[in-house]
Amino acid sequence: MSVQIPPPRMLVPESAPFTPEQRAWLNGFFAAVVTADGAPMPLTAAEGAALMPEAAAPALADNDSAPWHDPSLPLDERLAMAAGRPLAPRLMAAMAQQDCGQCGYSCADYANALFLKKEERLTLCAPGGKETARMLRQLAAEIGEAPAAVPVAGDAKPVAGPAGEPGRSRDNPAEAAFLSRRRLNGEGSAKTTWHVEFDLAASGLDYAPGDSFGVFPKNPPALADQVIAMLGARPEGLVRGRPLRDVLIEDVGLGAPPDALFQLFSYVSGGDLRRKARALANGEDPDGDAATLDVLAALHKFPGVRPGAEAFVEALEPLQPRLYSISSSLAANPGRVSLTVDTVRYRIGPRERLGVASTFLGERLGLGETLRVYVQKAHGFRLPADPATPVIMIGPGTGVAPFRAFLQERRAVGEPGRNWLFFGHQRRDHDFFYEDEFAAMRDSGLLTRLSLAWSRDGREKFYVQDRMREVGAELWRWIAEGAHLYVCGDARRMARDVERALVDIVAEAGARSAEEAAAFVAGLKKASRYQADVY
Structure with missing residues (x-):
């Protein structure tokens, strides 16, 4: 018995402003995504982009089709590659391109979440640092003006576990106990690298080889004390309902000063100091030392400019978690996870600077202490499915x-x-x-x-x-x-x-x-x- 194939449904009217070739393509596309009962068939962003021509495709970013998706490329080169593209791909080009998951997304998904207004935080790309945050602020001004993308199933989902399950995302961490550390270098090494282990028994967390482990570090207390002294504030003074010293140690970043801090300095200063603060807030480098500044150095740079403690804290960015590649197998080490951590120390002028998380894990965290942690699932970094594969x-x-x-x-x-x-x-x-x-x-x-x-x-x-x-x-x-x-x-x-x-x-x-x-x-x-x- 022969089967009669119905003619294609003409879903785009003849009067629509398309060429015959475009109209034929669009009819085929809509026929493909509409089921027999007329219900739409959900598509992922990649499937939609693959089916639709460039002019009609959802203006969303996609890791697989981004020529700038290379972490070795500097920001200006990535943006040049993305010039003339829709806004979401340009937002993606501003990311660090590492797909590290530290923001809770992949690079493309973070860009899409911003574009679709499912995410408002512009400072989550820790590897991109201030450079990325500034560019995202510039591009974000276009979000309200950009043509809306076609929302499709699967767009801009954070790389996280089930909602509400602790330890599956940076926004809902669990707690783990610090078990041990041992140095991996010999005494004659120029480096200090630690093997550190955590007990996951109480957290209920699991992981697979290739995953990363997120830890919420604390700032060095001595650094917080120096900042407080420069502010002329009281350590026990309440900010956000807690002692200022605790907030500076646990809640806010004391590394590279955000532009908002220099904006605050410009409000409470005058003359040359105000002009210098405004320049730094705008991404300029009037004295050639912007790349070497941390929050304490910024206070030294503006002598006598002392905002109130509450305003000062509000101008700082949240202290970000750090991700480390997991160096153990759960099958071989039930209930435990280990990391391999390089201690970061360097000098700028008379001051020694410390890597926040590396020195926290390698020196300041006490055995048996608990800290907030989460498992970041790998984005395409897994052993082969076939166990016999070399x-x-x-x-x-x-x-x-x-x-x-x-x-x-x-x-x-x-x-x-x-x-x-x-x-x-x-x-x-x-x-x-x-x-x-x-x-x-x-x-x-x-x-x-x-x-x-x-x-x-x-x-x-x-x-x-x-x-x-x-x-x-x-x-x-x-x-x-x-x-x-x-x-x-x-x-x-x-x-x-x-x-x-x-x-x-x-x-x-x-x-x-x-x-x-x-x-x-x-x-x-x-x-x-x-x-x-x-x-």
Whole structure:
């Protein structure tokens, strides 16, 4: 029996201002998204954008089609790439492009949430810092003027767990107890890196390899005390219903001063100080030192400008949580989670500056103390679904953290796939993190290959990308046999250098032109065979 196919429904009238080709396309599109009973079929943003031509597509950002979605590109280059695009993609171009989840979204979803007015906070992109926040404020002025996007199912959803479940998002953290810390460097190292562990038993949290752990740190009490002294305020004076000292330690950021603080300074000063404060609030750098200022340095820069404690606190940004790649497997460590944390210390002038979270975890947090935490699910950074798939992991320094978790997981659940780890740091004798563990994994056969690179042990610096080039033929064989590649670490230089080395290896060992090799690597990314966790 033959089946009669009904003619396409003409949903766009002949009088509509479209060419015949546009009208035919739109009729096909609307027919595809309307079910037989006339009910609309929900589409994701990516599906809608794929079905609709550029002129008719929802003006939403999409990670997969953004040429600026590269964390190594500076902001001005990303914005130039997005010039002339609809507002939501331009908002996305202002983000840091790391998809770290620290804002609670992916980069594209954060942009879409702002554009659709589902999110009002413009300062959530911590990696983008003040530069991103300023650009978002400029672009946000256009939100009310921009043509409305077509809302589709799945748009702008925060990367979070079930509503109300503690510990599944930054907006609803749980509590975990701090168990232990041990230094991973030898005494002769120029670095201080800690392995820290938390007890998750009371929180009920779980996680998977590739996830990140969010912690809410506290500012150094000594720094809060110096700020209070500069303000001439009383530590016990109430602000927001709590002692000022507690608020400065626990609630607000004391790092890079926000523009709002300089605006406040301009209101309570005059003359040259007022002009200087207004310039800084507008993103100018009248004295060439704006990049070196923190809140305390800003107070020193404006002597005699002392706003009231309440106004001062309201001009500061909330103290943001910090995310760290998880360096353990829950299958191997039930009820526990571990992190690999580099302590940040540096000097500007006579003052030592401290990384807030790194020194909090490495020095100030007492054993047994609890802190607010959450698990940030990975955005496309997962072990292969097939346990027999080989994996190549490239993680210098603290970038090795998720790969320790990968290896622990594959051992704990018995995954048979081959494993190749590239690790590097400054000096072998002082900076070989988890050396005994990795040696045992290699001896047992779990770690098929371990390739090392030490940047300060020889006359010339030697990095993981240099080691990759040395073993390029074997690396290509693994890739040709279906291996998945992972890279974790510095977004600005290391990740770009690793990708450049990979393209060169594909070109040489795979007998391809440079253009074909670049397209091949892009295809690996598209197929989720090349994944990055960068910061």
